[in-house]
Amino acid sequence: MESSASSLWSGVNSGIVLSLLAVVWTMLWQGIQGLQLQNLFSRHSRRLSRRLAATLDPYLTVTIAEYDGGRMRPSDAYKEAQAYLQRATRGAGGGVRHLKAEPDRDPDRLVLSMDDNEEVADEFRGATVWWLAYTSAPRDDGGPGYFWGRASRAERRFYRLAFLERDRDLVLAEYLPHVRRQGRAVMVMNRQRKLFTNISGGGGWDSDGSWSHVVFEHPKTFATLAMDPAKKKEIMDDLDAFRDAKDYYARVGKAWKRGYLLYGPPGTGKSTMIAAMANHLDYDVYDIELTSVRTNTDLRRLFIETTSKSIIVIEDIDCSLDLTGKRKKKKKKAAADDANKDGEKKDGAAAAAAAKAEEKVEEKSTSKVTLSGVLNFIDGLWSACGGERIIVFTTNHVEKLDPALIRRGRMDKHIEMSYCCFESFRFLAKVYLDVEAHELFDDVAALLREVEMTPADVAENLTPKGPGEDADSCLAVLVEALQKAKEKALAKKAKEEAALAKKKAKRKAKEEAAKEAGGKAKEAGEKAAEEAAGEADDDDDDEEEEEEEDE
Numbered sequence: 218m219e220s221s222a223s224s225l226w227s228g229v230n231s232g233i234v235l236s237l238l239a240v241v242w243t244m245l246w247q248g249i250q251g252l253q254l255q256n257l258f259s260r261h262s263r264r265l266s267r268r269l270a271a272t273l274d275p276y277l278t279v280t281i282a283e284y285d286g287g288r289m290r291p292s293d294a295y296k297e298a299q300a301y302l303q304r305a306t307r308g309a310g311g312g313v314r315h316l317k318a319e320p321d322r323d324p325d326r327l328v329l330s331m332d333d334n335e336e337v338a339d340e341f342r343g344a345t346v347w348w349l350a351y352t353s354a355p356r357d358d359g360g361p362g363y364f365w366g367r368a369s370r371a372e373r374r375f376y377r378l379a380f381l382e383r384d385r386d387l388v389l390a391e392y393l394p395h396v397r398r399q400g401r402a403v404m405v406m407n408r409q410r411k412l413f414t415n416i417s418g419g420g421g422w423d424s425d426g427s428w429s430h431v432v433f434e435h436p437k438t439f440a441t442l443a444m445d446p447a448k449k450k451e452i453m454d455d456l457d458a459f460r461d462a463k464d465y466y467a468r469v470g471k472a473w474k475r476g477y478l479l480y481g482p483p484g485t486g487k488s489t490m491i492a493a494m495a496n497h498l499d500y501d502v503y504d505i506e507l508t509s510v511r512t513n514t515d516l517r518r519l520f521i522e523t524t525s526k527s528i529i530v531i532e533d534i535d536c537s538l539d540l541t542g543k544r545k546k547k548k549k550k551a552a553a554d555d556a557n558k559d560g561e562k563k564d565g566a567a568a569a570a571a572a573k574a575e576e577k578v579e580e581k582s583t584s585k586v587t588l589s590g591v592l593n594f595i596d597g598l599w600s601a602c603g604g605e606r607i608i609v610f611t612t613n614h615v616e617k618l619d620p621a622l623i624r625r626g627r628m629d630k631h632i633e634m635s636y637c638c639f640e641s642f643r644f645l646a647k648v649y650l651d652v653e654a655h656e657l658f659d660d661v662a663a664l665l666r667e668v669e670m671t672p673a674d675v676a677e678n679l680t681p682k683g684p685g686e687d688a689d690s691c692l693a694v695l696v697e698a699l700q701k702a703k704e705k706a707l708a709k710k711a712k713e714e715a716a717l718a719k720k721k722a723k724r725k726a727k728e729e730a731a732k733e734a735g736g737k738a739k740e741a742g743e744k745a746a747e748e749a750a751g752e753a754d755d756d757d758d759d760e761e762e763e764e765e766e767d768e
């Protein structure tokens with residue numbers, strides 16, 4: 218015990234002495250630099266001064282930069298060191314006086330890490346090492362990193378590890394790999410799933426390169442998603458197979474990514490499905506607002522800055538992208554057609570889709586992202602970097618999408634999200650009301666065969682709105698809503714049929730009028746022809762007479 222105490226003291230003392238010497242040397246060196254006297258030294262004397270430095274300052278250092286060598290993404294080593302040091306500063310903060318705090322998974326706790334210019338000591342197999350965190354001012358050198366934004370234009374962050382020369386082998390061969398391993402373990406332990414957006418941050422958004430994020434906390438899982446059970450199982454199996462298929466993708470030489478196209482009317486659960494997928498796989502979500510991406514290059518940068526184990530989402534792809542160059546015109550025409558349709562009120566789903574399309578048509582005018590940019594984004598050379606990514610597109614109008622965009626290989630799995638069927642209703646009744654059988658189920662079943670209602674509307678009707686509401690009243694509300702929807706659909710159908718009959722009758726009348734007019738015209742034509750022929754005969758007679766007279 219005593220010997221360990223004395224060796225500790227001697228270690229501490231030698232550490233203090235060495236630190237003091239290092240400080241003195243640094244001051245001397247900086248003083249020399251400050252006076253610009255180093256130019257007076259010959260090459261020989263500079264070599265000598267370095268030797269002197271090595272004698273006075275027996276520390277070696279390893280610097281880990283967040284971005285270096287033109288990197289477009291933060292270095293993994295930096296992130297691992299950061300996570301490792303979070304652990305090293307746990308508890309009382311490991312002797313660090315200035316700490317940075319971030320929210321922890323546990324809402325009552327904070328994850329602490331050392332602030333800039335703080336130093337923390339760490340022990341490893343009897344050796345002491347020191348970590349220093351620091352930042353350097355933004356660089357504006359136009360180098361490779363400059364193009365990619367954050368690497369140069371923002372403050373650059375570093376960790377510097379200092380250790381005694383005698384521990385060189387131990388630190389380089391064993392301690393640093395240990396730091397990386399432990400760092401990765403801490404990252405997995407602390408991992409909070411995130412929802413990223415490319416819309417510039419503000420409010421509760423944390424910025425991370427081109428992306429801002431919040432903690433992803435969507436409660437929807439496959440256990441509460443209403444859809445045909447067989448279809449649901451197929452999707453879950455597909456996701457599981459993808460997650461475990463690293464070797465398979467490597468073997469067949471494909472980038473480890475998979476595309477899903479979710480299509481169907483508004484309110485059928487496309488966005489909800491994405492949340493369920495993210496929760497099932499424990500992946501982050503990157504939600505790309507394509508109308509905010511200015512160029513194809515920006516889109517590529519966004520992709521490069523995503524991490525693996527993530528779902529990259531582009532919602533309403535048909536509204537966000539000028540697929541053919543004619544779409545804008547078409548959409549305006551369609552909107553006008555919709556508005557003129559016999560003054561008829563649009564039903565909820567169509568109105569929502571039209572509003573969404575109109576809104577995005579306006580927004581996308583500032584974006585120069587092209588179809589080819591998106592195609593490259595999905596399966597160009599860059600799409601292979603990182604791996605383990607799922608790309609999801611959603612649309613209300615699958616028929617409007619360019620076939621190249623959704624061909625297998627880009628969008629590998631097409632999933633139709635449709636109106637509520639009886640199976641889905643039963644599922645929702647169990648989830649929302651905890652009811653598995655009820656006398657009104659038969660009515661609901663019969664009505665759902667005749668009426669199209671989205672799971673969103675069914676779920677809303679099944680939600681108790683007040684303290685007095687129970688399963689009976691909620692189901693009665695749903696039946697009433699379905700009956701109303703049926704009446705509305707019947708009235709709409711009758712109106713459409715009447716309009717069609719009117720149109721047909723009009724067309725028929727027009728045809729008959731044309732026929733009659735044609736008949737009369739024919740008669741008149743024939744008469745005129747006859748008269749003309751008669752006149753011609755008279756003329757012939759006159760000519761003959763004239764000829765005779767001449768003879």
Ligand SMILES: Nc1ncnc2c1ncn2[C@@H]1O[C@H](COP(=O)(O)OP(=O)(O)OP(=O)(O)O)[C@@H](O)[C@H]1O
Nearest residue numbers: 441442443482483484485486487488489672673676
């Ligand atoms: N299949 C479903 N199971 C459970 N809840 C659903 C389902 N579909 C929709 N919902 C509920 O309806 C609401 C709307 O669904 P969601 O936003 O996923 O629709 P969407 O298909 O993405 O619509 P849009 O095309 O307008 O974006 C959600 O709050 C969700 O809770």
Ligand SMILES: [Mg+2]
Nearest residue numbers: 487488489532
């Ligand atoms: Mg949606």
